[in-house]
């Protein structure tokens with residue numbers, strides 16, 4: 001399937017074939033592609049909680065207005081933004097090895113660290129800014145997850161997360177991980193939702209100003 005076919009064949013699954021299992025290998029393949037997603041300063045904000053256990057999936061279903069496709073999906077994946085990603089030790093983990101291997105020189109490294117510190121302080125100083133940044137980064141990541149899943153023959157449906165406090169308690173999600181959305185994944189039933197109306201390109205794209 002070429003890229004155009006891949007993009008066009010992704011639909012939000014109406015429902016999934018029950019009892020289709022996804023293996024750890026399936027998820028590993030999908031995440032190996034997903035991890036190439038871009039992120040601000042390459043800080044890689046996105047974490048995933050993959051829930052394949054039937055009883056645990058039912059718990060998510062209960063907390064998500066009983067959407068049936070959570071029951072039939074092979075897994076429901078909680079997409080989370082990691083607030084610790086903007087802390088300097090995390091940045092050092094990503095950039096330190098580049099300095100050590102001399103891919104990045106000392107000056108470049110220090111400049112980058114200073115820029116990240118300024119970015120981090122800015123996000124902490126403005127109400128809601130960090131959550132917005134997490135959603136921005138996790139949203140891009142999640143889209144790539146869905147395309148990667150399709151590439152490996154799996155269908156998806158993006159969903160909002162609901163009852164986040166209860167979800168946290170149920171799955172021991174630590175405070176620094178902010179659930180942003182979730183994705184059901186598995187093998188779609190034959191019925192494919194017709195592509196919903198899309199605005200013509202001219203309606204949502206402007207060149208060189210309004």
Ligand SMILES: Cc1cc2nc3c(=O)[nH]c(=O)nc-3n(C[C@H](O)[C@H](O)[C@H](O)COP(=O)(O)O)c2cc1C
Pocket residue numbers: 010011012013067157158159160181193195196
């Ligand atoms: C943030 C978000 C939340 C969504 N929540 C749901 C949902 O709860 N249930 C559902 O069936 N689809 C949900 N969708 C899927 C949209 O309905 C779907 O993407 C849209 O109708 C376009 O269809 P397509 O993805 O098949 O092109 C959601 C999509 C997004 C991006």
